[in-house]
Amino acid sequence: MKYIGRFAPSPSGPLHFGSLIAALGSYFQAKSRQGIWRVRMEDLDPPREMPGAADTILRQLEAYALYWDGEVMYQSQRHNAYQAQIQQWLDDKVAYYCRCTRKQIKAAGGYYPGTCRDASITEADGSAVRIKMTHATYQFKDEKHGTIVIPSALAEEDFIIKRRDGLFAYNLAVVLDDIEQGITQVVRGADLIEPTGRQLSLYHQLNVTPVSYLHLPLAVDKQGYKLSKQNHATAIDLQHPTPTLIRAMEFLGFTLPDDIRGGNTEEIIDWGCRNWSQDLLPFATEITSPFSNGAL
Structure with missing residues (x-):
């Protein structure tokens, strides 16, 4: 079975350092297996959404050389x-x-x-x-x-x-969407470990083979709070992505050689795909962000 992964952000604001971690982890896991990486907008809750955030997120992914396969799915259309x-x-x-x-x-x-x-x-x-x-x-x-x-x-x-x-x-939505998109593994932040049991129960209710799960460490601020849009975490830089990209890859356990650190985003991402292993990931479920209070 071909590996199919996904990144499913909520358009309640632009991507911050914590959501970049989730995007990178899911991307490297998919591409290191010559798999497919899909993007889905989890726009289920209109009162929490920020106008234009979905388009901003897509531009941010492109700026960090994270190119998705196929069309973007929108939960609001499901x-x-x-x-x-x-x-x-x-x-x-x-x-x-x-x-x-x-x-x-x-x-x-x-x-x-x-x-x-x-x-x-x-x-x-x-x-x-x-x-x-x-x-x-x-x-x-x-x-x-x-x-x-x-x-x-x-x-x-x-x-x-x-x-x-x-x-x-x-x-409900995430399970039906993962089935619809043929997802084989979900790679996401450790804050979503708790609802995993409920999602698995829905797979069994539907008589569908469940996906497998890999939960990445959360980026937290110095007070131990998860970096989030609700906590006003700073958006990742669209104009100068390389420094933030390198810090995010180090957060995931990479040690980048000097010649790669001096490359552009496409070169860094390509090297990451070729050198990724989930064994690199720290065992901790929470790690303090290298940026004070989420600031970039």
């Missing part, structure tokens, strides 16, 4: 596919409507106790859709970190696949 799957599960009694609030769930101990599972609630404004957890995943193998154990309360929870506000849930 709503019919998500709704069709949800409706099938509702018809098959695999999913159900739920009116419980976060406050009620918190009062019940923090995990959803299945209050509406057998309540036969019909569709109404303010109802979420949950899937019945019949394929709980209690552990999975990460290609770098080995066996990851998932707490049973989390693994067994009936989780939301469509939110109360009508937006589709990330866990």
Whole structure:
């Protein structure tokens, strides 16, 4: 089977150093295996999106010589596919409507106790859709970190696949999209280790062979906070990408020779593809960014 990987940023802002790490790791993993690297915009949440961010992200990838294969997928164009799957599960009694609030769930101990599972609630404004957890995943193998154990309360929870506000849930969309794009391995940041069990449970519910997972170390600031758009991490430089590219590759475990450090972005990326190994990756799931507070 041909290797197919992907990078799936959210257009809530331009790429920062932390998201560049995810892009590079997924790109090197795919291209070192003569595989395909796809790009998908996870534009599921319009209130959080920044106008023009999707186009900016694509320009940033090109500036860092990260060229994707095929057309870019946009989740905002996939709503019919998500709704069709949800409706099938509702018809098959695999999913159900739920009116419980976060406050009620918190009062019940923090995990959803299945209050509406057998309540036969019909569709109404303010109802979420949950899937019945019949394929709980209690552990999975990460290609770098080995066996990851998932707490049973989390693994067994009936989780939301469509939110109360009508937006589709990330866990549902990402699985259906990875299947649609033929993804064979997901390479992403360690902040997404926790939802992996839920995504695996959906693969089993769909009777589809799951992808494998490799989680990269997170870039955090000096206070230990993840670099993120919500934390106003600085966008990577479009005009002078080479210094940031080199620091990002060092973050991933590369030791670049002097002649490569003096090359252009295409030469550096090509060398990275030829010399990449996931064994280079640090075992830590969090590493302090070389840039103070995310500044470049």
